[in-house]
Amino acid sequence: MFGQKPPEDRKLFKLSKRKYLLDALEDFLEQIMIIPDKVVNTESxxxxxxxxxxxxxxxxxxxxxxxxxxxxxxxxxxxxxxxxxxxxxxxxxxxxxxxxxxxxxxxxxxxxxxxxxxxxxxxxxxxxxxx
Known part of the structure; x- marks a missing residue:
């Protein structure tokens, strides 16, 4: 899930999750967002x-x-x-x-x-x- 096996140490494990999140966030923010028409729903x-x-x-x-x-x-x-x-x-x-x-x-x-x-x-x- 985090790209590699997380370390056994609890503090290092938390740090590795945060690092992964920040790396993934950078990639996510670089992506083009496409908003499908069905998102715009006027509910009649x-x-x-x-x-x-x-x-x-x-x-x-x-x-x-x-x-x-x-x-x-x-x-x-x-x-x-x-x-x-x-x-x-x-x-x-x-x-x-x-x-x-x-x-x-x-x-x-x-x-x-x-x-x-x-x-x-x-x-x-x-x-x-x-x-």
């Missing part, structure tokens, strides 16, 4: 908690959209009410425009978050980590 409705989970799983700050939580919930609830027949009359034009603008603002904020992460190369290993 992209509610604030689901968005937080997605951001976290992608290594992005999960609280980036806290200011939009009420808006996201309203968009999801309105969509569900219409699609499930609870709001058969739909919504008025003013509400539609407001929800459309909200959706556009949130989408733009996500694009900016991803662009910023790419620009700052946040996907690369952090050299400031000290063990």
């Amino acid at each position: 409705n992209l509610r604030p908690l689901v968005l937080k989970k997605l951001l976290y799983s992608l290594g992005l700050p999960e609280n980036s959209f806290s200011r939009y939580e009420a808006n996201i919930t309203e968009v999801v609830n309105t969509r569900n009410a219409i699609s499930h027949g609870q709001q058969k009359d739909g919504i008025d034009g003013c509400t539609f425009e407001r929800l459309e603008k909200t959706t556009r603002d949130i989408n733009n904020a996500i694009i900016i978050l991803i662009y910023d992460a790419l620009r700052k190369k946040l996907y690369l290993k952090d050299h400031s980590v000290v063990f």
Whole structure:
């Protein structure tokens, strides 16, 4: 498991495990990470908690959209009410425009978050980590 037979001495054994871990970590950090599409699961409705989970799983700050939580919930609830027949009359034009603008603002904020992460190369290993 550790590349070679560990020493019998307990302290040396611990040290050899740590050395192996650090060596393996270096190799791991050099590998290209591929995130399969199935990792991004909106669980049918992209509610604030689901968005937080997605951001976290992608290594992005999960609280980036806290200011939009009420808006996201309203968009999801309105969509569900219409699609499930609870709001058969739909919504008025003013509400539609407001929800459309909200959706556009949130989408733009996500694009900016991803662009910023790419620009700052946040996907690369952090050299400031000290063990």
